[in-house]
Amino acid sequence: MKFVDEAYIDIAAGDGGNGCVSFRHEKYKEFGGPNGGDGGRGGHVFAVADPNLNTLVDFRYARRHEAKRGEHGMGSDMFGSAGSDITLKMPVGTILSDAETGEVLFELLVPGEVVTIAKGGDGGFGNMRFKSAINRAPRQKTPGWPGEKRNLKLELKVLADVGLLGMPNAGKSTFIAAVSNARPKIADYPFTTLHPNLGVVRVGPEQSFVVADIPGLIEGASEGAGLGHQFLRHLQRTRLLLHVVDMAPFDDAVDPVAQAKAIVGELKKYDSALFKKPRWLVLNKLDMVPSDERRARVDDFVKRFKWKGPVFEISALTREGCESLIHAIYAHVKAQQVAEQAPVEERDPRFPEGADGAIH
Incomplete structure (x- = not known):
């Protein structure tokens, strides 16, 4: 193809x-x-x-x-x-x-x-x-x-600050449309994005970052199954990965935890460096979960997924939780940009890295 x-x-x-x-x-x-x-x-x-x-x-x-x-x-x-x-x-x-x-x-x-x-x-x-x-x-x-x-x-390779990672129909396209100027195809039936979409997220005056909506992955993508393996390369230059999870799948038999673990497995098989990139968990479609069940469902997911990193609860459709998420993303991206531009400490070539040869 x-x-x-x-x-x-x-x-x-x-x-x-x-x-x-x-x-x-x-x-x-x-x-x-x-x-x-x-x-x-x-x-x-x-x-x-x-x-x-x-x-x-x-x-x-x-x-x-x-x-x-x-x-x-x-x-x-x-x-x-x-x-x-x-x-x-x-x-x-x-x-x-x-x-x-x-x-x-x-x-x-x-x-x-x-x-x-x-x-x-x-x-x-x-x-x-x-x-x-x-x-x-x-x-x-x-x-x-x-x-x-x-x-x-x-x-x-798309030059984006943030990459969206997740199964087809996890709500990535809805999220990028809600927070940026991108207008990907969105419909009320299950389908997958066929090509990457880029969007610029405006946080404030002269404050923005670029987010990439990557086509959804399926199990076996690293070996060539589905479309996702064609686009995993687009995630290699991002500074942050957002793992978007569908918390209200169409099929009740589908386990979101099993889907999330499959995505992480494919990421690790494809590129170990990509697997080690900063990754945040974004639990989407919580507007479709009854309010009295939401906290229990989120806690159960985090516990079974054994996740210890940042967790954000959102609804891309209603924009609930999106504002705080994009401000957190911008702060992270900005901090990384500052770190990348910091001058490298000059060292005396007679000493190996880490020895007492640093010039201050």
Whole structure:
């Protein structure tokens, strides 16, 4: 299956133009000498990180991208002009890797960042380059060098601060629609989101964070079952995971604790580093639980799930509990941002890390 966050493209930089063999022919100058110019270089292929894009869908329909070749050299000491460069706009967070070897070549992480993904070939030399005292009428020239050609795999990892994790129909889409500007599909029947949705949550003036609604997982996702394994990669760059649990499933035979444990198991199988990320428990759809049963049901879930981390009780549909949750998320994200920007303590290279060699 192909998704808009993954694409394969073929790129080719322009070949260099050939050098020219030419001699000056002017009246009263019988032996004017060589005047063949060099060929022009081929066009380069660049990639630029465009913050206005959020999918790779355009590259699924335009797979071949070629820069122009350089013009050939000409007589009268005229060099060929360089081939036109082309620039491919890609979303911020795109990873470019070799389609055959899987080697990661570039990562576009900063808006406006430009990388050269294929260099154009140099132009060939004209015969004027080979003129010397003993070779006054050279007839040598060289062809232009070929431009680089590559088959690339493009992969987009969503750059979000917070990722929503949970089974299909846990209420993740309803939550992101309630707290952000995203408008994913929401319906009154069970279904799963088919592609990630990003939303910006505004906490206050110049206070915001990005949340990603990831397609629901099912048991066996890490081995390829369902859609979730295609999108677990989107959680790898988040600072916080929200594990959303449906506390009022349609089927009374469904145990929310068993579902939650299955999700945690898939997370651990897929990536141990992802499993160790900060994770909060969000118990959703409590508006559908009778008020006199709510406390007992929540306590029973936390006890059987053996959860010791933060727990938030919400209803994404009525926004109950959402306000306090987003303020807590913002405080956590902000604290992590400050920690990431803190200068690393300088250490004396003669001492191993942790020894008494720190420079204060």
